[in-house]
Amino acid sequence: MKVKRKxxxxxxxxxxxxxxxxxxxxxxxxxxxxxxxxxxxxxSLPKAKRIEKLKSKRHTSHIWVSKEGLISIEDKLYAxxxxxxxxxxxxxxxxxxxxxxxxxxxxxxxxxxxxxTELRKADALKLNYSSKTAVD
Amino acid sequence: MKGKRRFKGGDIPTSSMxxxxxxxLIFFLVTTTIDMDKGLGMVLPAEGEEIEINKKNILNCLINxxxxxLLGGEGVEIRNxxxxxxxxxxxxxxxxISVKAHxxxxxxxxxxxxxQLKRANATRISIAESN
Numbered sequence: 338m339k340v341k342r343k344x345x346x347x348x349x350x351x352x353x354x355x356x357x358x359x360x361x362x363x364x365x366x367x368x369x370x371x372x373x374x375x376x377x378x379x380x381s382l383p384k385a386k387r388i389e390k391l392k393s394k395r396h397t398s399h400i401w402v403s404k405e406g407l408i409s410i411e412d413k414l415y416a417x418x419x420x421x422x423x424x425x426x427x428x429x430x431x432x433x434x435x436x437x438x439x440x441x442x443x444x445x446x447x448x449x450x451x452x453x454t455e456l457r458k459a460d461a462l463k464l465n466y467s468s469k470t471a472v473d
Numbered sequence: 474m475k476g477k478r479r480f481k482g483g484d485i486p487t488s489s490m491x492x493x494x495x496x497x498l499i500f501f502l503v504t505t506t507i508d509m510d511k512g513l514g515m516v517l518p519a520e521g522e523e524i525e526i527n528k529k530n531i532l533n534c535l536i537n538x539x540x541x542x543l544l545g546g547e548g549v550e551i552r553n554x555x556x557x558x559x560x561x562x563x564x565x566x567x568x569x570i571s572v573k574a575h576x577x578x579x580x581x582x583x584x585x586x587x588x589q590l591k592r593a594n595a596t597r598i599s600i601a602e603s604n
Contacts (some may be wrong), residue, residue, distance in 0.1 A: 356487070359494035366501040383584040385518040387591035398553065402580075437510050439578050446536070447576030453600060457520045466584055467512040 377401040378409050383442035391465055398424070401466075402440035407464035408447050417451040423457035439467040452465040513587055517600070530567045532558075536586060538577035551582065554589035562595060564601040 358468045377402040391397050400420065401409040410423050426436050436456060440449060456464060534554075535543040537599050542549050549557055562568055568588055590598055 353493070356490040356494050359491055359498055363498045363501065363517060365496055366498065366505065368502060370505045376572040385513050385584055385588035387513065387588055388511045389498075391512070391515050394510070394596070397510060403532065408503060430502065437512065442581035442584070444580040445576065446578045446580060446583055449580055450574070453517060457517050460519065461532045462517040464517055465512045465514045466509070466587065468584055468588075470511070471588075 343406055350377060355461075356357075362405045369408050372403055375378065376412065377439060378403040378441075380439060380441040381443075382439065382469045385466075385468040386467055389465075389468060391435060391437060393433075396431055397435050398427050399411070399437045399439055399462075402438065402444050402448060402452070404443040405439040406445065408448075408452070417448060417455065420455040421454055421459045424461045426458060428459055428461045434461055435463045436461050437465045438469050474572050475506050475570055485496070490521045498530035509592075512584045513584065513591065515587070515598070515600075526569055527567075530569055531566065532561060534586065534590075536574040536578045536582055538575045540579065540582040540588060544580075551585050551589060554586060555593040558590060558595055562593060567597075569597040569599055571599045571601050 371467075378400065380401065380403055399410070401407075408417060409421060410420070413423075415423060424436070438449070438452065453464075456462065512545075532545050533543075534545075537543070540551070542551055542554060544554065544557060545561075558570065572583075572586060572590070587598070
């Protein structure tokens with residue numbers, strides 16, 4: 338004996354709330370997208386092979402060094418002996434701080450050496466020489 | 474004279490809303506770039522933390538202003554540096570490589586040297602003050 342179905346089951350997926358879901362996703366991506374905070378100086382990075390990725394963007398601070406010898410931290414220009422104060426405050430605020438040195442490949446080592454000394458004085462010892470991946 | 478209004482419905486069509494939102498979503502997905510910073514890692518020694526090292530465990534690596542490298546008193550091409558250093562590390566695994574760059578030498582040469590040392594798996598690299 339066949340049993341007749343009494344109720345008709347609605348088998349459609351409700352699409353009325355679809356725009357809301359998509360908008361939620363959209364807003365999530367808009368909020369999490371971080372536009373570049375600091376523009377830095379125009380530089381061309383050196384190339385290296387044994388490079389490692391920096392783990393966290395939050396614990397990274399950049400120092401830009403141009404080929405003319407300008408030093409920029411967060412879009413402010415510093416003299417080489419001013420790096421210490423700028424970095425010391427950051428170091429105190431974040432003990433996990435890693436300094437990413439974005440120096441032009443034509444920069445002079447005298448200046449880079451000065452920055453080394455300044456960073457040592459500021460106790461910011463974790464350094465990363467930002468570089469591009471070399472291909473041969 | 475006033476004309477009679479014929480317009481009755483006041484609805485915005487919402488059926489294409491999802492498509493528009495999807496388009497925006499895809500736009501943001503595509504334009505979001507996750508650029509990771511990468512580079513050569515280095516840990517600087519703390520201020521006032523000078524350690525005495527036995528002289529025979531030090532390998533001096535000097536870079537001059539023209540980009541020539543002197544490794545332990547012998548001139549070496551930068552691209553052959555890792556090979557030479559690896560050999561020396563086999564002979565003496567306590568070797569500390571002290572990199573000293575001239576003030577006028579370029580950062581590119583310095584990075585090339587550090588990269589070569591890293592490729593030779595040299596873990597003890599010391600950066601000497603250039604003056």
